[in-house]
Amino acid sequence: MSAKRKSQLDAVLIQLSSQRPSDVWRGMERARQWLKEDSEDKDVYGLLLDAVKNKHELREQVRDLFFEMIQNGSQSAEKAMLALPSSLQDFLADADDAYYAAEYDRAIQLYRQVLKLDPDNARARDHIAKAEIKRITGEAATGLPRAAEQYYRRARSHIAARDAITAMNLLKAAIETAQAKGIKYSEAEEALGSMQDLIVADEFRQKAKAALKDNKAKEALELYNKALALDSTNELMKKEFESLQKLLQAETTLRKQGALKVLMPTGRLQNTVENARLVMDSDNPLLTYVEKQIGQIRLWRTTGLVLLLVIIIFPLYRNGAFSGLLTPAMTSALPPTSVPTNTVEVIPTFTEVQTTASAPFTDTPEMDTNTPPPAFTETFTPTPTETILGVGYINKQVASAWKEPNAGLLGTLSLNTPLTLLEEREVSGSKWYRCRWEVGGTPQEGWILGGNITFGPPPTPRP
Numbered sequence: 278m279s280a281k282r283k284s285q286l287d288a289v290l291i292q293l294s295s296q297r298p299s300d301v302w303r304g305m306e307r308a309r310q311w312l313k314e315d316s317e318d319k320d321v322y323g324l325l326l327d328a329v330k331n332k333h334e335l336r337e338q339v340r341d342l343f344f345e346m347i348q349n350g351s352q353s354a355e356k357a358m359l360a361l362p363s364s365l366q367d368f369l370a371d372a373d374d375a376y377y378a379a380e381y382d383r384a385i386q387l388y389r390q391v392l393k394l395d396p397d398n399a400r401a402r403d404h405i406a407k408a409e410i411k412r413i414t415g416e417a418a419t420g421l422p423r424a425a426e427q428y429y430r431r432a433r434s435h436i437a438a439r440d441a442i443t444a445m446n447l448l449k450a451a452i453e454t455a456q457a458k459g460i461k462y463s464e465a466e467e468a469l470g471s472m473q474d475l476i477v478a479d480e481f482r483q484k485a486k487a488a489l490k491d492n493k494a495k496e497a498l499e500l501y502n503k504a505l506a507l508d509s510t511n512e513l514m515k516k517e518f519e520s521l522q523k524l525l526q527a528e529t530t531l532r533k534q535g536a537l538k539v540l541m542p543t544g545r546l547q548n549t550v551e552n553a554r555l556v557m558d559s560d561n562p563l564l565t566y567v568e569k570q571i572g573q574i575r576l577w578r579t580t581g582l583v584l585l586l587v588i589i590i591f592p593l594y595r596n597g598a599f600s601g602l603l604t605p606a607m608t609s610a611l612p613p614t615s616v617p618t619n620t621v622e623v624i625p626t627f628t629e630v631q632t633t634a635s636a637p638f639t640d641t642p643e644m645d646t647n648t649p650p651p652a653f654t655e656t657f658t659p660t661p662t663e664t665i666l667g668v669g670y671i672n673k674q675v676a677s678a679w680k681e682p683n684a685g686l687l688g689t690l691s692l693n694t695p696l697t698l699l700e701e702r703e704v705s706g707s708k709w710y711r712c713r714w715e716v717g718g719t720p721q722e723g724w725i726l727g728g729n730i731t732f733g734p735p736p737t738p739r740p
Contacts, residue, residue, distance in 0.1 A: 305338055322353055325357070326339075339361065369433070371387050372384050382412065389401075425452075428451035428454060441479065444472050445469060478506075478511070479504070489558075524550075595706060596706060665697060665699060667698050671696070672692070676729035682726075707727065
């Protein structure tokens with residue numbers, strides 16, 4: 278290919294890619310002129326195929342030009358026609374053209390291409406059967422004017438795009454063009470009747486939407502039923518109808534349940550709402566009602582859970598179950614509110630205290646059953662004015678000791694630390710004990726919550 282030729286082809290390709298109709302028209306006319314001069318010019322066919330790849334809306338004009346060249350006997354045009362980028366609707370339109378032009382072999386081939394893309398396409402199956410019969414019987418072309426066939430084919434494209442008004446205008450043009458030649462175009466008339474049904478169906482659909490806005494859901498459901506009876510293939514309308522049905526079911530169930538709706542699973546309700554939002558207006562009263570009910574159910578559940586936690590935790594808090602977990606910064610000083618009780622005056626000498634019972638506060642750790650606990654334990658020597666309640670030990674892994682009950686943290690004691698109990702006080706419903714213990718040979722003293730102490734000697738470790 279010469280540089281001049283390539284430059285000419287590139288210039289036409291630019292024209293065909295333009296958004297200006299006048300440029301496209303000039304480009305198509307230039308390509309047609311070249312093909313009239315040489316109907317086998319592969320460069321021009323390649324140019325037109327590239328143009329369609331870049332701009333699919335050119336396909337119809339290019340296809341008509343290829344068809345014109347095929348009628349002139351061009352083999353290159355036939356090959357280019359097969360290479361023409363095609364969607365399902367394109368194949369169907371091409372097959373219809375071939376069928377009505379009595380090119381039954383080519384029509385059958387194209388209808389089979391349609392079935393590869395859409396195995397359930399009823400039109401393709403029906404026309405293959407008709408084309409087979411007409412090919413066998415040798416039936417000639419319909420005799421319809423070419424313009425009428427083109428109007429009809431274009432109308433079908435608009436029908437597929439659900440552009441009812443444009444499709445009806447094209448169908449009327451096809452019928453009138455055929456009538457001008459004294460021919461009845463039955464298929465176009467049948468399609469026009471179907472399109473009129475689609476128009477009526479759309480009117481029912483719009484009325485259904487208006488009824489929904491007026492909160493007349495049941496009336497809207499009836500209107501959708503009428504619309505689908507006329508246009509049963511409208512997938513969007515089917516989804517709207519199904520969403521409306523599910524919303525009505527949800528509303529009925531919510532109203533019947535009353536207060537018991539708090540037990541209903543909200544997941545399914547939420548899915549119903551989300552699916553309805555895809556096809557319905559957001560201000561739909563029915564949709565809004567179900568959404569509000571879902572929010573109310575969730576609020577009630579959260580409130581109920583909080584109340585349940587309060588009911589469980591508050592009594593435990595009052596009984597001091599959490600006192601050992603609090604730090605000085607988390608608590609306020611609680612002054613002692615009682616005087617020592619059950620004290621025994623002792624002589625200021627080294628003493629032995631008999632332990633006869635264990636405290637009722639907590640379960641003791643597992644003890645060695647083979648070695649009985651000692652009956653007596655040594656205690657620190659008290660001062661002349663000091664009293665001793667008995668002995669005990671820490672029954673938790675870690676327990677806090679305080680200067681005063683729940684105020685002024687001294688430190689922590691570990692499990693089984695031996696204690697001498699010197700004084701008992703009751704503070705805010707909890708018992709506290711002033712205890713003495715030893716750390717590295719140095720006596721220490723402080724207040725420990727009763728729940729952390731078990732009366733009696735600590736368990737003997739297992740050997």
